[in-house]
Amino acid sequence: MLTKAPHLFDEATRVTAGDSRWQGRTSDDYWAFVGPFGGATAATILRALMEHPQAAGNPLALTVNYCAPIAQGDFDLDVRLVKANRSTQHWSVELTQAGSDVATLATAVFAERRPSWSHQLAPFPQTKPFEQTLPYAKIAAAWVKQYDFRFVEGEPNVGGGGSNTAPANAFSKLWIADRIPRKIDALSLVAMSDAFFARIFHARREIVPFGTVSLTTYFHADADDLAKEDITCVFGVADAKIFHKSYGDQNGELWSPEGRLLATTTQIGYFKA
Amino acid sequence: MLTKAPHLFDEATRVTAGDSRWQGRTSDDYWAFVGPFGGATAATILRALMEHPQAAGNPLALTVNYCAPIAQGDFDLDVRLVKANRSTQHWSVELTQAGSDVATLATAVFAERRPSWSHQLAPFPQTKPFEQTLPYAKIAAAWVKQYDFRFVEGEPNVGGGGSNTAPANAFSKLWIADRIPRKIDALSLVAMSDAFFARIFHARREIVPFGTVSLTTYFHADADDLAKEDITCVFGVADAKIFHKSYGDQNGELWSPEGRLLATTTQIGYFKA
Numbered sequence: 001m002l003t004k005a006p007h008l009f010d011e012a013t014r015v016t017a018g019d020s021r022w023q024g025r026t027s028d029d030y031w032a033f034v035g036p037f038g039g040a041t042a043a044t045i046l047r048a049l050m051e052h053p054q055a056a057g058n059p060l061a062l063t064v065n066y067c068a069p070i071a072q073g074d075f076d077l078d079v080r081l082v083k084a085n086r087s088t089q090h091w092s093v094e095l096t097q098a099g100s101d102v103a104t105l106a107t108a109v110f111a112e113r114r115p116s117w118s119h120q121l122a123p124f125p126q127t128k129p130f131e132q133t134l135p136y137a138k139i140a141a142a143w144v145k146q147y148d149f150r151f152v153e154g155e156p157n158v159g160g161g162g163s164n165t166a167p168a169n170a171f172s173k174l175w176i177a178d179r180i181p182r183k184i185d186a187l188s189l190v191a192m193s194d195a196f197f198a199r200i201f202h203a204r205r206e207i208v209p210f211g212t213v214s215l216t217t218y219f220h221a222d223a224d225d226l227a228k229e230d231i232t233c234v235f236g237v238a239d240a241k242i243f244h245k246s247y248g249d250q251n252g253e254l255w256s257p258e259g260r261l262l263a264t265t266t267q268i269g270y271f272k273a
Numbered sequence: 274m275l276t277k278a279p280h281l282f283d284e285a286t287r288v289t290a291g292d293s294r295w296q297g298r299t300s301d302d303y304w305a306f307v308g309p310f311g312g313a314t315a316a317t318i319l320r321a322l323m324e325h326p327q328a329a330g331n332p333l334a335l336t337v338n339y340c341a342p343i344a345q346g347d348f349d350l351d352v353r354l355v356k357a358n359r360s361t362q363h364w365s366v367e368l369t370q371a372g373s374d375v376a377t378l379a380t381a382v383f384a385e386r387r388p389s390w391s392h393q394l395a396p397f398p399q400t401k402p403f404e405q406t407l408p409y410a411k412i413a414a415a416w417v418k419q420y421d422f423r424f425v426e427g428e429p430n431v432g433g434g435g436s437n438t439a440p441a442n443a444f445s446k447l448w449i450a451d452r453i454p455r456k457i458d459a460l461s462l463v464a465m466s467d468a469f470f471a472r473i474f475h476a477r478r479e480i481v482p483f484g485t486v487s488l489t490t491y492f493h494a495d496a497d498d499l500a501k502e503d504i505t506c507v508f509g510v511a512d513a514k515i516f517h518k519s520y521g522d523q524n525g526e527l528w529s530p531e532g533r534l535l536a537t538t539t540q541i542g543y544f545k546a
Contacts, residue, residue: 060520061487061541063336065380067356067363082367082375083340088486088543090340090378092365094355102355105363107338107378109487109541113518117546119440119476122514167392203392213361214334214382216489218522218541220515241395241526242493242534245386247333249491249537251524253514261515264522266539268334268382268491270361273390 007182008146009191013044015051015077022048022077024095026070030143035069037143038212039194043187045093045106048077050186056089058222059186060111064215068103070095075103087112113222124259125237127152130175147195148233150175156197158206170199170240176254177233184231184262186219189254192234193217193265199240199250200271209272213247217265221256229256246270280455281419282464286317288324288350295321295350297368299343303416308342310416311485312467316460318366318379321350323459329362331495332459333384337488341376343368348376360385386495397532398510400425403448420468421506423448429470431479443472443513449527450506457504457535459492462527465507466490466538472513472523473544482545486520490538494529502529519543 006014012027030040042064049055078094088111095104127133133150154172176192198210221229238252247268254263279287285300303313315337322328351367361384368377400406406423427445449465471483494502511525520541527536 061338063380063487063489065334065363065382067361068358082378085341088340090338090375092378102363105355105365105380107336107380107487109338111486111520111543113520116516116519116544117477118517120515120517121440121443121476121512167394170394203394204390213384214336214380214489214491216336216487216539218487218539220517220520220522222518225518239394241393241537243390243392243394244493245391245495245498246389247384247386247493249493251537251539264514264524264539266489266491266524266537270384271389 007178007180009178009182009188012040013047013187015044015048018079020079022079023074024077025074026072028142029146032141032143038066038215039191040143041070041095041104042194042215043191045077045095045104046108046190047187048079048093049091049108049110052079054081055110057110057112059108059219061109062106062190062217064104064106066212067105068101070103071097073097120261122253122261124255125173125235127173127235130177130233130257133175146179148177148179154202156201158201165205167203168205170202172196172202172238174236175233176236181232184229184234185226189219189263190217192236192254193252193263194267196236196238196250196252198269198271199238200243200248200273203240203243204273210269212267212269215265215267217263219263221260221262229260231256233257234262243271246272280451280453282451282455282461285313286320286460288317288321291352293352295352296347297350298347299345301415302419305414305416311339311488312464313416314343314368314377315467315488316464318350318368318377319381319463320460321352321366322364322381322383325352327354328383330383330385332381332492334382335463335490336380338378339485340378341374343376344370346370393534395526395534397528398446398508400446400508403450403506403530406448419452421450421452427475429474431474438478440476441478443475445469445475445511447509448506449509454505457502457507458499462492462536463490465509465527466525466536467540469509469511469523469525471542471544472511473516473521473546476513476516477546483542485540485542488538488540490536492536494533494535502533504529506530507535516544519545
């Protein structure tokens with residue numbers, strides 16, 4: 001008998017049981033410095049919604065607010081369908097651990113994606129193919145090991161920086177794939193939308209304390225679109241507009257190799273510098 | 274005795290009483306075609322948070338999910354401080370009418386904006402001064418009358434469009450002020466971040482059924498910063514990246530006339546075309 005081990009990402013974002021209350025568990029494979037990789041947390045929340053018996057349609061928008069650190073171990077997801085109509089669903093999710101305060105607060109919109117006039121205005125960024133781009137070798141946190149990052153432009157260059165250097169730009173273009181290939185779905189898109197290295201590391205050319213505070217991702221491809229793409233990597237671009245009074249923004253795009261815009265994302269994060 | 278009548282915007286976004294439950298009321302002055310102007314609803318929600326006795330710090334991020342139409346009249350705001358620590362607060366707000374389902378679901382992050390390294394990467398878009406730009410005269414919905422829109426580029430040109438024309442671009446640059454001048458604060462920033470005309474109107478060059486589904490705004494200036502700016506208009510840029518299967522995105526920036534980035538915003542909206 002041939003059995004197939006689940007992908008680490010699917011293990012890391014596994015949820016069990018529940019109607020209004022689901023359970024998940026942090027993954028050592030997707031651990032960051034002081035807590036789980038935020039993209040894995042976001043994907044776990046989205047998975048609880050997508051696997052929910054009442055879920056209808058496709059993820060359209062997801063906002064995740066990281067309220068407090070998540071400790072290693074089990075957590076509960078309080079899932080609530082706040083409002084539904086013929087074509088959209090509005091969800092709210094609260095992540096808690098051992099009955100304590102809310103550690104992560106999320107809202108999501110699901111929608112039936114009906115056929116319409118279609119037009120992609122954003123141009124596909126210039127790039128060379130995934131296969132011709134070198135993998136990024138400087139791996140720090142555990143979660144980074146789970147991805148195959150291949151920078152076409154804006155590879156982080158930390159070490160030469162700090163407060164005495166002129167700020168660098170914060171723009172990056174890179175291929176992102178799961179280290180062990182996994183077909184791109186809405187779950188990996190949301191995780192990858194938090195997988196860009198913090199823009200402050202790029203602008204300062206040094207690693208400083210940083211944490212995502214709020215992340216929003218919009219999905220521009222539904223399950224049918226993604227099934228047709230049948231891809232295991234995306235091309236990502238990320239940039240920042242401002243760092244001010246301990247907070248900075250990030251905006252990003254995730255593209256299929258063929259030049260289809262799959263998701264757009266934005267986040268605001270805390271930094272100490 | 275000299276009394277000063279409150280600004281229409283402040284009347285429109287007034288909230289009363291309450292600790293966990295606040296009351297507001299839709300404004301005919303800020304009415305759109307089938308409901309209140311979404312920016313006024315967002316600003317009313319933010320006002321309930323800013324006036325909340327437990328509020329600390331400044332608005333950092335606000336996400337508003339428009340779940341269902343709001344009818345003319347009173348509404349309740351269920352306000353909940355989900356999590357707070359030394360420097361941030363996480364809030365959740367549910368807007369309901371007459372005990373029915375949630376019509377609007379919002380999350381907000383407030384933060385103490387401590388001094389830090391500061392760097393603005395985004396360039397201030399080329400423009401001519403507010404005073405030298407002509408007001409936009411084609412007014413439709415009531416809420417549009419409350420603003421002084423002055424297009425520098427990308428004025429909507431609806432009428433020559435439709436499905437048989439090549440899609441136009443969706444980029445706009447414009448001054449936005451309250452019709453009756455009002456000092457720019459976090460409340461007006463959030464309202465103005467929903468005041469760009471729907472990008473689908475620009476791309477299609479025609480008015481089609483449209484509704485914002487989810488709006489996210491990040492604040493890059495705190496109350497002190499805004500007090501120092503002391504301005505009554507902002508320079509806004511807005512664009513879209515994709516329209517696909519009945520949903521399209523928008524991203525925007527709100528700048529001070531002196532070239533300081535005050536807020537960034539993104540939204541996803543439904544359209545029928």
